[in-house]
Amino acid sequence: MARIVQKFGGTSLATLDRIRAAAQRVKAEVALGSEVAVVVSAMAGTTNDLVEKCSALSPLHDAREYDTVVSAGEQVSSGLLALALQEIGVSARSWLGWQVALRTDDAHGKARILSIDTAELERRLANREVAVLAGFQGIAPNQRITTLGRGGSDTTAVALAAALGADRCDIHTDVDGVYTCDPRIVRQARKLSKITYEEMLEMASLGAKVLQTRSVEMAMKHRVPLRVLSSFEDLPGTLVVDEDEIVEQEVVSGIAYSRDEAKITLIGVADRPGIAATIFGPLADANVNVDMIVQNISEDGATTDVTFTVGKADQQRAVDLLRDLEPQLRYAQLRPDPDVVKISVIGVGMRSHAGVAQRMFAALSENGINIQVISTSEIKISVLVAERYLELAVRALHTAYGLDGD
Amino acid sequence: MARIVQKFGGTSLATLDRIRAAAQRVKAEVALGSEVAVVVSAMAGTTNDLVEKCSALSPLHDAREYDTVVSAGEQVSSGLLALALQEIGVSARSWLGWQVALRTDDAHGKARILSIDTAELERRLANREVAVLAGFQGIAPNQRITTLGRGGSDTTAVALAAALGADRCDIHTDVDGVYTCDPRIVRQARKLSKITYEEMLEMASLGAKVLQTRSVEMAMKHRVPLRVLSSFEDLPGTLVVDEDEIVEQEVVSGIAYSRDEAKITLIGVADRPGIAATIFGPLADANVNVDMIVQNISEDGATTDVTFTVGKADQQRAVDLLRDLEPQLRYAQLRPDPDVVKISVIGVGMRSHAGVAQRMFAALSENGINIQVISTSEIKISVLVAERYLELAVRALHTAYGLDGD
Numbered sequence: 159m160a161r162i163v164q165k166f167g168g169t170s171l172a173t174l175d176r177i178r179a180a181a182q183r184v185k186a187e188v189a190l191g192s193e194v195a196v197v198v199s200a201m202a203g204t205t206n207d208l209v210e211k212c213s214a215l216s217p218l219h220d221a222r223e224y225d226t227v228v229s230a231g232e233q234v235s236s237g238l239l240a241l242a243l244q245e246i247g248v249s250a251r252s253w254l255g256w257q258v259a260l261r262t263d264d265a266h267g268k269a270r271i272l273s274i275d276t277a278e279l280e281r282r283l284a285n286r287e288v289a290v291l292a293g294f295q296g297i298a299p300n301q302r303i304t305t306l307g308r309g310g311s312d313t314t315a316v317a318l319a320a321a322l323g324a325d326r327c328d329i330h331t332d333v334d335g336v337y338t339c340d341p342r343i344v345r346q347a348r349k350l351s352k353i354t355y356e357e358m359l360e361m362a363s364l365g366a367k368v369l370q371t372r373s374v375e376m377a378m379k380h381r382v383p384l385r386v387l388s389s390f391e392d393l394p395g396t397l398v399v400d401e402d403e404i405v406e407q408e409v410v411s412g413i414a415y416s417r418d419e420a421k422i423t424l425i426g427v428a429d430r431p432g433i434a435a436t437i438f439g440p441l442a443d444a445n446v447n448v449d450m451i452v453q454n455i456s457e458d459g460a461t462t463d464v465t466f467t468v469g470k471a472d473q474q475r476a477v478d479l480l481r482d483l484e485p486q487l488r489y490a491q492l493r494p495d496p497d498v499v500k501i502s503v504i505g506v507g508m509r510s511h512a513g514v515a516q517r518m519f520a521a522l523s524e525n526g527i528n529i530q531v532i533s534t535s536e537i538k539i540s541v542l543v544a545e546r547y548l549e550l551a552v553r554a555l556h557t558a559y560g561l562d563g564d
Numbered sequence: 565m566a567r568i569v570q571k572f573g574g575t576s577l578a579t580l581d582r583i584r585a586a587a588q589r590v591k592a593e594v595a596l597g598s599e600v601a602v603v604v605s606a607m608a609g610t611t612n613d614l615v616e617k618c619s620a621l622s623p624l625h626d627a628r629e630y631d632t633v634v635s636a637g638e639q640v641s642s643g644l645l646a647l648a649l650q651e652i653g654v655s656a657r658s659w660l661g662w663q664v665a666l667r668t669d670d671a672h673g674k675a676r677i678l679s680i681d682t683a684e685l686e687r688r689l690a691n692r693e694v695a696v697l698a699g700f701q702g703i704a705p706n707q708r709i710t711t712l713g714r715g716g717s718d719t720t721a722v723a724l725a726a727a728l729g730a731d732r733c734d735i736h737t738d739v740d741g742v743y744t745c746d747p748r749i750v751r752q753a754r755k756l757s758k759i760t761y762e763e764m765l766e767m768a769s770l771g772a773k774v775l776q777t778r779s780v781e782m783a784m785k786h787r788v789p790l791r792v793l794s795s796f797e798d799l800p801g802t803l804v805v806d807e808d809e810i811v812e813q814e815v816v817s818g819i820a821y822s823r824d825e826a827k828i829t830l831i832g833v834a835d836r837p838g839i840a841a842t843i844f845g846p847l848a849d850a851n852v853n854v855d856m857i858v859q860n861i862s863e864d865g866a867t868t869d870v871t872f873t874v875g876k877a878d879q880q881r882a883v884d885l886l887r888d889l890e891p892q893l894r895y896a897q898l899r900p901d902p903d904v905v906k907i908s909v910i911g912v913g914m915r916s917h918a919g920v921a922q923r924m925f926a927a928l929s930e931n932g933i934n935i936q937v938i939s940t941s942e943i944k945i946s947v948l949v950a951e952r953y954l955e956l957a958v959r960a961l962h963t964a965y966g967l968d969g970d
Contacts, residue, residue, distance in 0.1 A: 174620050208640065214580050216647040223650070226658050227643035230636040234614065237633035241622040244629070252632050256662070257707060301663060 160192040160325045161283070165293065165315035168202035169332040170389035171235050180389060181242035183330065184288060188248055193283040195322060197293045197315040198239055200231025221266030225305045232292035240290045250288040255295035256303065262296035268307035269296055274321040291318060309370025316373045320380035327377065327384050329369060334388035335396035336361065336368055338561040339413040343552050346562035350411060351394070354401045357411045360504045360538050374398065401506055409514060410505035410559040413552055420473035421498045421530065421542060422466055424480065426490025429462040436486055437464060440479055446472045450533045450542060465531055467542060470496060498530065499548045502540040503555060515539050521558035527551050566598040566731045567689070571699065571721035574608035575738040576795035577641050586795060587648035589736065590694060594654055599689040601728060603699045603721040604645055606637025627672035631711045638698035646696045656694040661701035662709065668702035674713035675702055680727040697724060715776025722779045726786035733783065733790050735775060740794035741802035742767065742774055744967040745819040749958050754969035756817060757800070760807045763817045766910045766944050780804065807912055815913035815920060816965040819958055822906045826879035827936065827948060828872055830886065832896025835868040842892055843870060846885055852878045856939045856948060871937055873948060876902060904936065905954045908946040909961060921945050927964035933957050
């Protein structure tokens with residue numbers, strides 16, 4: 159007998175009719191003989207409304223009160239889904255974070271899960287009662303409600319699946335799976351039937367907003383098979399699994415992109431030992447997250463050019479900081495450029511295949527696209543290009559790696 | 565140093581601006597040097613919205629899930645008011661029913677308060693921290709959230725005031741006090757500066773919807789001085805106190821009325837012992853609440869006429885029941901009449917004054933108003949009259965008892 163955790167996001171619970179539809183999906187899984195635990199987000203719109211109220215009343219709000227207010231959204235949807243399940247003859251009860259208890263640290267607003275008491279849940283699952291757990295929330299050592307931060311309900315679902323030793327964690331969302339690329343840009347994008355955790359992590363961190371990075375990390379760590387599927391259509395979705403569970407691994411699984419990049423170039427920096435630390439130390443201290451870094455040797459040999467990228471929101475702060483550092487750095491010029499995008503080719507298969515990067519460079523070159531910065535990891539090659547090339551570059555790469563569908 | 569419980573109703577917290585205004589009222593009380601605990605309702609509209617969602621999903625809903633859903637409203641407002649207080653420099657934190665803990669029985673949807681743990685609250689009050697308690701909610705022995713039913717936040721406030729030994733419980737609402745009569749009907753109605761618990765109880769049960777009966781009963785039992793005042797205007801309001809705290813007691817404090825009455829008359833019922841039990845036993849079994857009862861001896865001596873009143877919502881059920889009982893009762897006629905109102909003259913002073921009833925009967929007679937049924941209690945005389953006389957009767961009585969203001 160399978161034990162399944164089903165997670166429903168806010169759009170999947172946005173109206174009473176959608177809550178009823180979610181209840182039918184739970185019922186269908188129960189009818190297969192599975193033990194089912196459900197994790198719910200707040201009804202779409204609720205969380206934003208509550209967050210706005212908190213911010214309006216108190217811009218720098220007490221995170222403990224914020225958590226008390228915002229967690230009410232999942233409380234409501236858990237009770238409503240339990241009612242919808244009972245109404246169609248499925249035994250169910252709601253559970254709030256503090257009732258389970260789902261214990262977290264006391265980092266209100268972005269708490270981390272410490273433990274989940276599953277004894278009572280397991281007793282009831284065995285008794286054919288569906289547990290409907292309010293996602294995104296827990297209880298801190300001080301007995302106050304905590305929330306887990308962005309994407310918290312995904313994290314709750316994966317943590318619960320791990321704690322229950324579930325056979326699978328189904329993430330019901332408003333897309334029907336993970337695609338080789340954003341279908342809004344590449345018409346020939348194909349839905350992947352399987353993808354590895356590592357690839358999913360790269361996809362997620364690059365802005366394919368299907369799953370939060372944190373929940374994928376947790377699933378990978380605890381080896382919880384994840385399935386991403388639509389709550390609106392009856393389609394199989396995409397399974398996120400361990401590498402060894404994928405028999406026929408493609409070299410490249412997908413093309414991801416991120417618009418949230420800004421490039422900053424320092425020209426004519428004195429080329430001396432420790433110069434990188436002088437630049438990036440103060441940025442790190444100011445919580446500016448630096449992604450790609452390139453350092454060129456200049457022609458004269460005495461100075462160097464340094465290029466790096468930061469998130470668009472951090473660009474101005476980084477520039478201000480570097481202006482203040484001018485006396486120490488003594489650079490000739492500081493050039494910020496927000497009109498860039500990062501495009502990445504992702505695939506665990508590239509570990510064992512040569513020529514993957516070369517094919518990327520060739521495809522871009524054939525289309526007259528200049529590469530500004532390159533960075534690579536074991537399963538990913540990323541390039542920074544001018545923003546106007548986004549669609550052209552993504553489509554060219556999708557074709558070049560044989561990802562186009564019919 | 566005074567210890568004060570302040571309660572804010574839903575209309576007093578309906579918008580963020582009103583929440584800010586409520587926070588200012590709390591701050592003003594704190595500035596007087598008082599220890600302040602606050603009890604909040606849900607923002608106006610929230611509870612109805614949540615109740616409707618529950619009913620739509622599951623008409624005969626599980627009361628435990630209903631309580632989980634509906635209690636979220638007060639959770640939100642308690643957190644928001646705590647934020648608003650912090651923002652104006654008042655140390656405050658929210659408390660949910662389960663956090664206090666406010667323990668109730670397990671009658672979900674209409675639970676009764678069993679106890680309130682005040683040790684931690686008192687420690688923090690002494691430390692100048694305002695406690696903002698979510699009203700209407702508690703925790704049952706099964707560790708699930710309960711709600712207290714209609715007017716539950718008033719009850720929470722009075723119970724908290726009693727548990728804390730508070731000097732006063734201020735009920736902030738959308739009216740500025742208790743009036744001698746409904747000002748919409750009697751222009752000369754005056755606001756009472758003081759009223760006794762007993763009088764307030766009669767007022768409340770007769771439809772003057774300022775305070776819920778249950779909270780007044782509890783205040784009377786624990787001798788908690790209540791104050792009803794507007795959250796929108798800076799006026800002293802009405803104090804609800806023990807009889808011996810009112811020096812100059814008027815004979816009559818107010819005139820109340822209720823439209824929620826229906827009269828049923830059985831004509832020509834066989835006049836034999838046990839006939840009343842035959843009529844009212846089945847009604848009681850069917851949960852039909854009978855209010856006034858009159859039995860006349862008929863002219864022939866062998867039959868009798870029985871008249872009684874029930875709530876308008878129960879009228880049809882009562883009539884159907886009596887039709888079924890016709891074989892046993894053998895009455896000549898059954899006459900329902902929904903076009904009646906009950907008008908009551910209320911005052912603890914009437915205990916020690918003769919002629920109070922006579923003045924009522926004279927005033928109605930002078931205006932040509934026929935009295936259909938009379939009932940009396942120690943501090944109240946009620947009459948049933950045709951509905952069309954409502955305004956005329958109420959105004960005549962208000963004048964007759966010298967209640968008219970300027």
